Amino acid sequence: MNEMLTMAMPKGRIFEEALELLRQAGYSLPQEFEDSRKLIIDLEDEKLRFMLAKPMDVATYVEQGVADIGIAGKDVLLEEEPDVYELLDLHISHCYLAVAGVLGSAINEAAPKIATKYPNVASHYFREQGEQVEIIKLNGSIELAPLIGLAERIVDIVSTGQTLKENGLVEFERIAEVTSRLIANRASYRLKEQRISEMVERLSKIINK
Ligand SMILES: Nc1ncnc2c1ncn2[C@@H]1O[C@H](COP(=O)(O)OP(=O)(O)OP(=O)(O)O)[C@@H](O)[C@H]1O
Numbered sequence: 001m002n003e004m005l006t007m008a009m010p011k012g013r014i015f016e017e018a019l020e021l022l023r024q025a026g027y028s029l030p031q032e033f034e035d036s037r038k039l040i041i042d043l044e045d046e047k048l049r050f051m052l053a054k055p056m057d058v059a060t061y062v063e064q065g066v067a068d069i070g071i072a073g074k075d076v077l078l079e080e081e082p083d084v085y086e087l088l089d090l091h092i093s094h095c096y097l098a099v100a101g102v103l104g105s106a107i108n109e110a111a112p113k114i115a116t117k118y119p120n121v122a123s124h125y126f127r128e129q130g131e132q133v134e135i136i137k138l139n140g141s142i143e144l145a146p147l148i149g150l151a152e153r154i155v156d157i158v159s160t161g162q163t164l165k166e167n168g169l170v171e172f173e174r175i176a177e178v179t180s181r182l183i184a185n186r187a188s189y190r191l192k193e194q195r196i197s198e199m200v201e202r203l204s205k206i207i208n209k
């Protein structure tokens, strides 16, 4: 029996690297992936359905079971802590989460403000450090916060370091390394084990090359 396997794919930064990896693993993904605005693309021959989603939503789709598997950044998994299986480190879209701020800026407050798109990651981190902080959730341009006096520190993604540098900020601590992961819904993994394992095998061969 070869039933449809549904995969949630992150649009944006991870998308192209994920497509490249799947193609190298032998899935013939049509140009439609790059050229169209369609959000659901079926590969009839492979019995594969792709759902194109916001990166932050992929884990939700997989946890809820509307997608059997998905590709999600480790940052999203650390933040959302979804109840899913993390099957494989795809070693793509590498970056890391870090604490940053203005060089030499002292923290005088009893509970300094931390601006971030990752409130759970940030509060776990500072709790572990035994530091009391106030988390301010932002949705982007996080580096603005310490420049305009909204926060003393930020917790954000660093890749090349260019955004920090161009805004006169420095990294204080690295919190976690981030790459994209293949995740699976727990029930789907049992019900469609053969199909999912086959994909894991095909991808592993490419990653370990
Ligand atoms: N420099 C980077 N900045 C942010 N995310 C990165 C970076 N490099 C790799 N990533 C990965 O890409 C994912 C985010 O992709 P992307 O920036 O396209 O989505 P987004 O955060 O939803 O962006 P937006 O809100 O601007 O649409 C993260 O979850 C992370 O795993």
Ligand SMILES: O=P(O)(O)OC[C@H]1O[C@H](OP(=O)(O)OP(=O)(O)O)[C@H](O)[C@@H]1O
Residues within 6 Å of the ligand: 139, 140, 141, 142, 143, 156, 157, 158, 159, 160, 161, 162, 163, 164
């Ligand atoms: O170290 P770098 O290579 O400079 O990359 C890191 C920057 O990229 C991301 O921002 P993004 O471009 O997604 O913008 P936004 O979060 O402000 O929307 C991230 O939030 C950092 O600001």
